[in-house]
Amino acid sequence: MKLDDLKHAQRERLIFLDRCLTWRGMANRKDLIDRFGISTAQAALDFRVYLGLEHSTPPTYDPVRKTYIAASEHESLAPSGLTEAFAILTSCDESTPSSALPRPERKADRRTIALLHQAIRLGKTIHIRYTSMSSGADEGQWIAPTRFTSDGESVHVRAHSFKHSEYRNYLPIRIDPDSSFEEKIIDKPLPEDVDWNTRAIIWLRPKTGLSEEQAKVVRREFGFEGEWLRVETRKALEFFFDRRWGLDTVGARLERAKTNYEPI
Amino acid sequence: MKLDDLKHAQRERLIFLDRCLTWRGMANRKDLIDRFGISTAQAALDFRVYLGLEHSTPPTYDPVRKTYIAASEHESLAPSGLTEAFAILTSCDESTPSSALPRPERKADRRTIALLHQAIRLGKTIHIRYTSMSSGADEGQWIAPTRFTSDGESVHVRAHSFKHSEYRNYLPIRIDPDSSFEEKIIDKPLPEDVDWNTRAIIWLRPKTGLSEEQAKVVRREFGFEGEWLRVETRKALEFFFDRRWGLDTVGARLERAKTNYEPI
DNA sequence: CATGTCCATCTAGAAATTATACGAATAAAA
DNA sequence: TTTTATTCGTATAATTTCTAGATGGACATG
Structure with a gap:
């Protein structure tokens, strides 16, 4: 059996x-x-x-x-x-506050997500008004969403931006819920999403400066034996990697050794 | 129905x-x-x-x-x-690599976890050899584990340390799997775990220096309307808070306004 | 107009699950 | 020591849940 x-x-x-x-x-x-x-x-x-x-x-x-x-x-x-x-x-104790540190949960608008999902499924472009942290609100633009991704903190939509002529990651929550969400069939095929279709193989090692004993602890903690820890993701998500793994903080215990790219 | x-x-x-x-x-x-x-x-x-x-x-x-x-x-x-x-x-696509950024998964030893779980259940003290990042391996010590906790990255054991006469958070993976794990009944009652039984109410606000428009985006993203976002946890877990929420990084978009403590 | 794909529904039968009862081993309490 | 409580196991019949397979309707496509 x-x-x-x-x-x-x-x-x-x-x-x-x-x-x-x-x-x-x-x-x-x-x-x-x-x-x-x-x-x-x-x-x-x-x-x-x-x-x-x-x-x-x-x-x-x-x-x-x-x-x-x-x-x-x-x-x-x-x-x-x-x-x-x-x-x-911890399934036995139902205490409040919980025994887990609360996570910074990002919100999202139900309807926006559903509309994006539909556009992805049907292969349509969709008109949105987007507010970016750096440049503020735009006057509306057409994007062709292709899939949802996650950096571990929040959910992104990967989409081809006609305004910028490239694929970008958008945060659904920053899409104005009062956008028109007008839809259009994609007339000519989209370019290939090269970064998405590229495998990024990141090799990490215990941070330089750690003693040999400390390095040993780090290796055991992250579960690798040899010199490097191999982590695989997509090039399109690599931007989020350092923050997610805390490589950019002072207390970091891992650092990048090298990165290889190969088509998927 | x-x-x-x-x-x-x-x-x-x-x-x-x-x-x-x-x-x-x-x-x-x-x-x-x-x-x-x-x-x-x-x-x-x-x-x-x-x-x-x-x-x-x-x-x-x-x-x-x-x-x-x-x-x-x-x-x-x-x-x-x-x-x-x-x-x-994303339940439809089973692609590799996944569309989610891989998380830094910490390992743990099955047997060690089970022994700790048992000690918690039965209220026993247990003898372990622990390696800390700062002071290296010790010669063994008695701890009285009380519960498992999580900082969102890895699992900790909260335990009373007889060596330090206080409650501390231990990482199970840093416990030597070849420790004796000898058990003893707790003879006299443990002191109260004050930090665990203290509620920490942390008030966050959009980081100083952001424009009013940027602050608005941050508020929407984290789902609060007024001046502050209220997050509640235990004082014993507060140490991990800033790192988990990325408050200590340069790109942080939230900062602490104030923190209140109250007994639970 | 045929075909394919969704939906819904029906029936009989198979499978999973419950309710209930009973017995054995162990530990703690009377 | 005896009783009680708790855990395990098993067995039975009744009930619920689910499946297989067939049928039909609405709609889109070519």
Whole structure:
């Protein structure tokens, strides 16, 4: 029996179960019951199915502690990062304020986003009034949006600007909600979005000036063994990279070694 | 009929449906079928149930475009931020590299996390060897972990340090996986974690020096109308705030106006 | 006008889930 | 020691949810 053979609902439950075992090292039927609102019988069945999965290292039941204990060499069914781990580890306490630092959440206008999405889908150009931080509000312009992107902080629209004859990243929130949003079919094909279709491979290393011991900590923290950490993104997003990774701050612990570009 | 009356699986589907309508402005049965692997009949039933929910603004079916169209004043069933929006908007394209900038994902040792989780649950102290960036590896110390926290980048353990006689935030990845992890019952009650139990209310304003027009953009972007943006967290997490919000970088567009503290 | 693609609906049957009851092992309380 | 509570497991029948497969309607395309 494999995870993919299951229905979506049960698969979700088993993945949750797997994450409990991975990060808490233990799991109970109650965890499933609280999280998914299923019956004890169903939770017991889920455990049965989980144990029946193709597993190198199934958990064992500890009658003393009355829980399932993950094997010491437990291997996760579905990979999960620290974000998922944190969700699992704090799912019990519903305190306010939360135990997570609030993020600077950017807003967006529902209708603007939907109109952009539609223009992308149908391959149309759309008329907007845009306010940039540097040059202020414009008098309106035609753009041909191609896709949504994210720099980890907020969502951007990648679009061909006819005004500037190039592809740019726009922040939907800076589009005037009272723009005309007039649409037009794209008459002649757009130029290729070269920066989007270029892979940027960024090689990072522990910041110069760190002691060898500190460098070792940095390597372990970011999960690389050798000299460099390899990160891959698109050239169109590279502009946001340094800020997102905090390379431009004084306390930075990584720095760029080199960057390669190659077409995708 | 209310959303909460439904089973978990169907509720998930309707929330997804609601988000499609919110951010794409449209939805099809196919969206549900692709996402959850259900049959067309079930997807049709889900639509029926969705339309039967207590709704101020139900979507309408457009036979020309063959999709459901969200009402122009559509109100979301479940609130969702830009993160969920982005997931909805890009769920169609499975390209590599992704359209999101990669985040600096910190690693963590499975076993260490599970042991800490256990110590928290059972209220024990635990012996670890910790390497700090500034003072290097120590010879081992007893800490009493109380909870996991997150600064948005990585996960921390908040723990009382007997060595320093205060509560501190530790990075699990810097705990030596070969520590003894010996456990002891806490003999005398720990002191109160004052910083954790203090609410920090941070008031932000557009950075001094911005023009009135720029300030207006910043206000809209972060979603506040008046003079200040109010953000609430715990004093124990305040240390991470400026970095997370980028207040310490040159391009910062917000600055602190004042900070109030009050016990929780 | 045929074709394809959405939508909707119907039915029977399969699958998932619940409700309920019962038994065993363990720890803590009476 | 006995009782109680909690956790696990199992089994059954009833119920709900979902699927498979067929049918039909509305609309666009060529």
